[in-house]
Amino acid sequence: MSVPVEESRMPHTAPKKQPRSRDPERTKAQLTESALREFADHGFHGARVDRITRAVGCNPRLLYHYFGSKEKLYVSVIEHIFADIRAQERDLQLARLDPLSAMRRLVEFTYDFFDGNPLFVKMTRNENLLEGKFIVQTQAVRTSSQPLIDAISGIIARGRAEGVFRHEYDALQIYITIVALSAHHLNNGHTLTAIFGVDLLSPEWRQERRAHSIELVLNALTSSKSDPV
Amino acid sequence: MSVPVEESRMPHTAPKKQPRSRDPERTKAQLTESALREFADHGFHGARVDRITRAVGCNPRLLYHYFGSKEKLYVSVIEHIFADIRAQERDLQLARLDPLSAMRRLVEFTYDFFDGNPLFVKMTRNENLLEGKFIVQTQAVRTSSQPLIDAISGIIARGRAEGVFRHEYDALQIYITIVALSAHHLNNGHTLTAIFGVDLLSPEWRQERRAHSIELVLNALTSSKSDPV
DNA sequence: TTGCTAAGTAAGTATTTTATGAATTAATGT
DNA sequence: ACATTAATTCATAAAATACTTACTTAGCAA
Structure with a gap:
């Protein structure tokens, strides 16, 4: 009748743990x-x-x-995940497209990047909780965000010159805006979902969000100065 | 010559800790x-x-x-800080203003709220890191975000009817957009600052960000459908 | 005054969690 | 075969940390 007590406490102990291959x-x-x-x-x-x-x-x-140490492991992870994004951005080839297409493509790319890299989003959040304590140490991060900003500046300037863009925005402001539109609902999905009772992390909502983000940015750029009704 | 070792280790021990008043x-x-x-x-x-x-x-x-417990204290803090925001929103009186002014005021209010409540921003971040584990439990949060969304719907509809708004956006999408523009650089200030080499948390940049956010939203709403050049 | 309740204190304990010293064993070159 | 190196394991130190037990005392009502 008596069952060994030990058995229930260690149910998954492999009888013979074969050593890990080197x-x-x-x-x-x-x-x-x-x-x-x-x-x-x-x-x-x-x-x-x-x-x-x-x-x-x-x-x-x-x-x-x-x-x-745990800290060094964390730094290694940060470096690892931040190394990817810049490489991808390089292949965008924005200069070849007309301003409107280029801007559309930039928004699409940015949106899809955040949407498709939840781990990047989460690591970024955490790094900000730590006040960027570790990211400032890494070299890989500082590498060349300037080319991207320059490219955006170019798009805006060309769009103005060609008359398709009626407003001139600062390139960094526009980029932060695109990132914000793409990532804020991912960063704050749980609280926003709780507050509004709509699942902002569902595939359907994210699809709508994508369309909204593209439309909003392009409309803002191509708008005419609030002419009187 | 010999100095008591203890002294350096406990430099601030009050000699007689008088008891805390009740x-x-x-x-x-x-x-x-x-x-x-x-x-x-x-x-x-x-x-x-x-x-x-x-x-x-x-x-x-x-x-x-x-x-x-630590958890219960945390829940108490969450409830406490989320209680404030809804109350403030009530006083906005958006229906009284013309659509353009109402939308401007909404963006200004939202921006200033996040800008002026860093602790709210940080608690929200943390709550999302915990996947909204605690916020879903609280009652105060669920209270009436619908009135705000309805108000925004009203503004957009009126703007369309009056011809000042040329585009019709979903109210929730627009609100999330406004929040994103207002808060993303605060949530991700440290990483963005490290990446772009510009202090996005400085008063100057935040002032520019405020103007940019207002302008972008209003331009997007009032734009004409990309008419040919 | 007396005696009860709850605010506050001192001094822990149990547990979790990061981190290490030293032994063990696999892989590899000679 | 042998020695060397380094990958892996074992056992446990050391520290941090959430939480408690047992007690003291202030404030207040009867």
């Missing part, structure tokens, strides 16, 4: 990947090194062997 | 205030109950005496 590159990559998910989902302070290593299935000691 | 309301209020700052600055997981009580100058036990 592959430092794989292990490091897996840890980075796992850490990214953990930091994104829980923030730096909420993240647990234990969960990170458990998800990989390796010994906690390995994390310290390869990364040194 | 005032439960004041204590509770001070704890809420202190907790708000702590949660806003460090997030739920980063916040330390020790720091919260130390800032108040009371015994840690009191926090549990009045609030029960």
